[in-house]
Amino acid sequence: xxxxxxxxxxxxxxxxxxxxxxxxxxxxxxxxxxxxxxxxxxxxxxxxxxxxxxxxxxxxxxxxxxxxxxxxxxxxxxxxxxxxxxxxxxxxxxxxxxxxxxxxxxxxxxxxxxxxxxxxxxxxxxxxxxxxxxxxxxxxxxxxxxxxxxxxxxxxxxx
Ligand code: ATP
Ligand code: MG
Numbered sequence: 001x002x003x004x005x006x007x008x009x010x011x012x013x014x015x016x017x018x019x020x021x022x023x024x025x026x027x028x029x030x031x032x033x034x035x036x037x038x039x040x041x042x043x044x045x046x047x048x049x050x051x052x053x054x055x056x057x058x059x060x061x062x063x064x065x066x067x068x069x070x071x072x073x074x075x076x077x078x079x080x081x082x083x084x085x086x087x088x089x090x091x092x093x094x095x096x097x098x099x100x101x102x103x104x105x106x107x108x109x110x111x112x113x114x115x116x117x118x119x120x121x122x123x124x125x126x127x128x129x130x131x132x133x134x135x136x137x138x139x140x141x142x143x144x145x146x147x148x149x150x151x152x153x154x155x156x157x158x159x
Contacts, residue, residue, distance in 0.1 A: 123146075
């Protein structure tokens with residue numbers, strides 16, 4: 001379905017502003033005033049945003065920053081969405097397995113944060129159902145950026 005991504009992103013940030021404040025993590029939105037309409041399953045993309053924003057805040061430190069950013073790529077007819085944090089990061093040896101179901105990096109380090117290790121696996125499935133993909137870059141102790149894209153409405157296809 002054609003969707004107003006701007007509103008979707010604003011609402012996602014709103015859903016997490018309280019959780020961010022509780023963890024002393026500042027969440028900000030960097031989205032242009034105008035974004036082309038995208039063809040997406042809104043419930044699915046909301047779920048993706050929830051999984052990624054909850055990770056970004058959960059695996060941050062006090063005083064950390066999370067930026068939810070979107071930019072239109074007119075050549076590739078897609079909107080690229082990224083969630084960048086200044087959190088604990090992921091060791092490079094774990095990165096290639098991080099999208100696997102139930103895979104979690106060393107439980108001890110996550111300050112006893114609960115979780116099942118499904119969030120990223122589900123996010124990837126939902127993004128791939130749009131004929132798109134999701135990527136992660138991270139540096140241990142520096143931060144993590146997760147990037148995915150969604151297709152423009154014209155000529156787009158969605159799952
Ligand atoms: P769930 O999302 O099911 O509640 P989870 O957060 O452990 O549990 P995923 O979201 O799939 O599971 O993440 C898998 C693992 O990847 C996490 O346990 C954590 O070790 C690591 N991880 C994910 N996102 C980040 C991030 N932004 N910064 C640092 N580590 C992360
Ligand atoms: Mg998670």
